Amino acid sequence: MKDLEVTGLTKAYGATAVLRGIDLTIEGGELVAVLGPSGSGKTTLLRVIAGFERADEGSVRVHGVSVDDADTFVPAERRHVGYVPQEGSLFPHLSVAENVGFGLARRDRRGPRVNDLLALVGLADLGRRYPHELSGGQQQRVALARGLAIDPRLVLLDEPFGSLDAGLRAALRADVRRVLREAGASAVLVTHDQDEALSLADRVALIRDGRIAQCDTPERLYAHPATPELARQFGEVNLLAGTARGDRVTTALGELEAAAPVSPGPVQVLVRSEQIRLGASGGAPAEVLDTEFYGHDAVVRLRCAVEGDPCLLARVANPASLPGRGERVTVGVEGPVVAWARDAREGAPQTRPA
């Protein structure tokens, strides 16, 4: 059964249209990340699903039951949806255990449920502490335990790792995945961290202009972005002009293989930075503008000495022998590329899914 079905959801605050027709479906046990720029309506979407705001139009169904449509509005406490708000959400005057048990019936607040939840998030011994006596990561875990307290099948997480440093984020990310699996819950996780979305989610929904511009598995979003603008969401991109014929596109970097058939004619071609090979025999001539060293890899900025003098970004996996600034190299492209018809409206996918 579908744990969540959002259909044609619109929501405005006064004259400001925030959501303009959101469609989003979540199957049982799925974790879907919602990714979008600040102010794009991610929190608003979660608040409508949770029942803290009412949709202007459209509908929300949770576990097959309509909770928000033209005739229905089920209040938040009767939706059985777990909600972990964006930040600073713990009650400062309540202990950790009291925070976790807040949404439970009075008789359950002192029962084993709270301790089980604290154990689940790795805080078994900290129930008596107060929020100000916890680290940021521990506070996030308490908020997560509180969101799970009612044993929801659907959990909404709004940037649950927002204020944490990289190491703690990674650790807590793995914990959240485990905790959700153990609880058998589906989740909508809002983030603006692209690595988090790709590594954690079963599917990723990209919000643009109040709509879901693309919703797909991480692998497909990366390999088949619907538009050049969406391609920029993940990693460095090089966009080149080209001409398509059949499954080949001709560009300044040579004739490349298209990842999916594209209609013949002028195209925009996406070459990921990790597809650029330096020192390729028969490659296009280029000059190194500068380099950025990251340890595990490096980014090399180049200017190609071909028509249009395009600048390119190359991600080099073995940065031990980086070329120096001003050095002349050759560049080639490895693997298939995504191409979009150039006269196409932005938003209309031109590549056909493989």
Ligand SMILES: Nc1ncnc2c1ncn2[C@@H]1O[C@H](COP(=O)(O)OP(=O)(O)OP(=O)(O)O)[C@@H](O)[C@H]1O
């Ligand atoms: N209660 C409100 N009244 C009026 N406008 C609001 C209200 N809540 C949000 N907005 C506006 O709606 C838009 C979307 O806000 P929202 O909080 O959903 O964005 P977001 O995607 O969660 O952003 P962020 O990544 O910064 O958390 C913003 O322009 C915001 O100013």
Ligand SMILES: [Mg+2]
């Ligand atoms: Mg937000």
